[in-house]
Amino acid sequence: xxxxxxxxxxxxxxxxxxxxxxxxxxxxxxxxxxxxxxxxxxxxxxxxxxxxxxxxxxxxxxxxxxxxxxxxxxxxxxxxxxxxxxxxxxxxxxxxxxxxxxxxxxxxxxxxxxxxxxxxxxxxxxxxxxxxxxxxxxxxxxxxxxxxxxxxxxxxxxxxxxxxxxxxxxxxxxxxxxxxxxxxxxxxxxxxxxxxxxxxxxxxx
Amino acid sequence: xxxxxxxxxxxxxxxxxxxxxxxxxxxxxxxxxxxxxxxxxxxxxxxxxxxxxxxxxxxxxxxxxxxxxxxxxxxxxxxxxxxxxxxxxxxxxxxxxxxxxxxxxxxxxxxxxxxxxxxxxxxxxxxxxxxxxxxxxxxxxxxxxxxxxxxxxxxxxxxxxxxxxxxxxxxxxxxxxxxxxxxxxxxxxxxxxxxxxxx
Numbered sequence: 001x002x003x004x005x006x007x008x009x010x011x012x013x014x015x016x017x018x019x020x021x022x023x024x025x026x027x028x029x030x031x032x033x034x035x036x037x038x039x040x041x042x043x044x045x046x047x048x049x050x051x052x053x054x055x056x057x058x059x060x061x062x063x064x065x066x067x068x069x070x071x072x073x074x075x076x077x078x079x080x081x082x083x084x085x086x087x088x089x090x091x092x093x094x095x096x097x098x099x100x101x102x103x104x105x106x107x108x109x110x111x112x113x114x115x116x117x118x119x120x121x122x123x124x125x126x127x128x129x130x131x132x133x134x135x136x137x138x139x140x141x142x143x144x145x146x147x148x149x150x151x152x153x154x155x156x157x158x159x160x161x162x163x164x165x166x167x168x169x170x171x172x173x174x175x176x177x178x179x180x181x182x183x184x185x186x187x188x189x190x191x192x193x194x195x196x197x198x199x200x201x202x203x204x205x
Numbered sequence: 206x207x208x209x210x211x212x213x214x215x216x217x218x219x220x221x222x223x224x225x226x227x228x229x230x231x232x233x234x235x236x237x238x239x240x241x242x243x244x245x246x247x248x249x250x251x252x253x254x255x256x257x258x259x260x261x262x263x264x265x266x267x268x269x270x271x272x273x274x275x276x277x278x279x280x281x282x283x284x285x286x287x288x289x290x291x292x293x294x295x296x297x298x299x300x301x302x303x304x305x306x307x308x309x310x311x312x313x314x315x316x317x318x319x320x321x322x323x324x325x326x327x328x329x330x331x332x333x334x335x336x337x338x339x340x341x342x343x344x345x346x347x348x349x350x351x352x353x354x355x356x357x358x359x360x361x362x363x364x365x366x367x368x369x370x371x372x373x374x375x376x377x378x379x380x381x382x383x384x385x386x387x388x389x390x391x392x393x394x395x396x397x398x399x400x401x402x403x404x
Contacts, residue, residue, distance in 0.1 A: 031232040071321070072292055079285045087281065102331030105284050109324040111236040177395060178230050182388030186381050194376035 004128050013135035018192070019112045020143040020185075031147070031181040033103050037160050040148035042089070042096050043103065048137025050081040051113045055121040055133030057081075062122055074117045075108065082107045112136055147184050151175045214345035217338075221349030223397040227325050228357045229390060231332075234325030238358055239383055241316070248362035251316040252355030256348070258298065258320050259329055262291050263347030266330045267340055287330050292321045325354055360390060 013019070020027060033039040057077050058065075065073050086104045089097040097104065107113070116136050121129035152158060155175030157165035174180050212220075227233050234255070241251045266287050274280055299317045302310045320326060329350045333343045364386050373382050 027232065027235050031235070072289075075288055075292065075321070076285060079288055083281065083284055086284070102328060102335055105287075105331050106233070106324050106328055108284055108288055109322050109327050111322065114322055177391075178232065179388040179391040179395070181232065182384045182391060186377070186384035186388065189381040189384065190374070190377045192376075193381065194374075197375060 004124060004132075006128070006131055009128065009132050010135045010138075013132065014139040014142065016196070018139040018143065019115070019136050020140055020189075027185070031178075031185065033100060034144055034148040034181055035151050035155060035176055036099070037145070037148045037152045039096065039099055040144050042093070043100060043107075044137070044141035044144050046082075046085045046089075046104065047107055047110060047112070048134055048141060050078060050085060050107055050110075051116055051137045052130050052133035053081050054078045054113055055116050056126050056130040058117045058121040059124060059126040059129035070122070071114075071118075074114060078113050078117070079108050112140055143185075143188055146188060147181060150184050151180060155180070212342065214341045217342055218345040218349040218352075221346050222353040222356065223394060226353040226357060226391075226394050227328065227350040228354050229387070229394045231328060233328035234323050234354055237319050237323050238354075238361070238387075239380060241319075242358050242362045242365055242383070245359065245362045245366070247316070248358045249355075250312045251319070252351075252358050254313045254316045254320055255323060255325060255354050256351030257313075258291070258295060258317075258326055259347045259351035259354075260344065261294050261298070261347075262326055263329055263333055263343045264340070265294060266290050267333065267338075267343045270334055283334065287327060288321075291326050291330070295321050325350065357390065361386060364390075 033043045054074070054077050058074055082105065085107070086097070089100070089104060113133075116129075116133050120132045124132070149159065152160075153164060154172045157163060157169045157171050172180075221227065225231070228235070228238060237251065241247050269286060269290055270283065274283055274286060279286075295317050302313055302317075329347055333346055338346055361383070365383065368382055368386065377385075
């Protein structure tokens, strides 16, 4: 990450160093909501916004944050934005908010947000930090949406609540339960990494 | 929210270890779980530290929630307050351990800073609040979740030692195979769910 052109940042965050399949960060609060696509969409949009704005804020006030207490300040900034997301959800989408339960609050401890604040926003200008946060969120969103589509389609036979599979389709109960999220994520990581290995091999050969 | 039926604390303790393991059923605490599970000693240390912190924070946050936030109508501040309490507990615990025992500090202390951002800790506190647990239940839930997390990370660390020697496809090495291992563990733990019915 020597130069920080917007396009480079976008490519790095969404693909070459995707927070999920290259760094396996931030899956804590996320996997649990991937059994339904709508929950995942709301959750990842929330994470993306929080990442973007907390990176922006950290970058803006980085001069005034004493090094020793910066972790706690960053956490407070993140918590501030998470509270906004939570209140908005409660006001406008009470059902979704109820479904997500504690997982909205758990965005605070999502390692991606803290990681971007610490690794990027701490040492870069505000606008590019905001962009970095947003693109990290997009990389995260991409992977989780794939997981959610697979889980909802096979687990319930629906997408966003609409019946997709024919009526004769027998839902796979395992897809609704926790282990499937791990397996699907493992396969996505596997596919993603294999493609990347091919690319780097092609580049060096 | 709705008043949950009172679950016996002991049932809750075992349920949160086995049937609704905080890690395998609720996906909480994954980050440090994957990063630290490479060797058994660190896994043990971290598991112990998480358990201690979970019990303390569950208890303290319960008191804070029911005696400060709810009477003052400040529930919307709960995220900030909870995370501050967790950070403070971790900080104090680190200093106390440093003073009391140097060897314990070497085993536990180095993992403590990681715990503030461990999702499992905040997750337990939020679950406790949403499910309306009473104090004893909150303690049992905190302890059980901690023990469950500890058990899971020890099991994973042990399995990863074997996997290190196995031929794994290049793209699956590292996080990929770890996720599959965790998935299988999660399936095995689902087998416990016939024993206890909670939630």
